[in-house]
Amino acid sequence: SVTTIGEEAFCWCDRLTEVTIPDSVTTISYAAFVFCDGLTEVTIPDSVTTIGDSAFYSCDNLTEVTIGDGVTTIGDYAFSYCDSLTDITVDENNQYFSNDEYGVLFNKDKTTLIQYPIGNKRTAYTIPDSVTTIGNYAFAGDYYYGISSLKKVTIGNSVTTIGAFAFID
8 A cells, every 4th residue: 555655756756637645545755746737625534644845836627626534744845835725625624734724734723824725716804813823925926927826815913934935926
């Protein structure tokens, strides 16, 4: 049984439109699906505990991600530059991560905003008052080419840290 999807295992697989991750997998490694522009939806099973850095980085047509209850670690920019991403849903039983009603990915207690789904059509977003940290590449997307509709982000007084390249385009 496969337990690990290795580094860059599916890198640049543009023809890959669908992937079923087996329940035996516990680790999705660094850049495992980087630049897989054909992927549109990904369901990460409860067996997965680790999603590595850049795991799904720049999967341009990825629209939905569902994260199971077993995930304990999500690496930096795991879902950054997924320009069509509109929704990230975390199993409500996950003890480490959560999402809000807009499909934004947070740690469980919503003190760290990990990833804003840059492909949604909202023009404005207000970061919840519980957030103290905006993660690395949290709002990264291709603004230059007009893919993102987001024009305004309101940052509350509770935010004390804004990560590297949080708003890079």
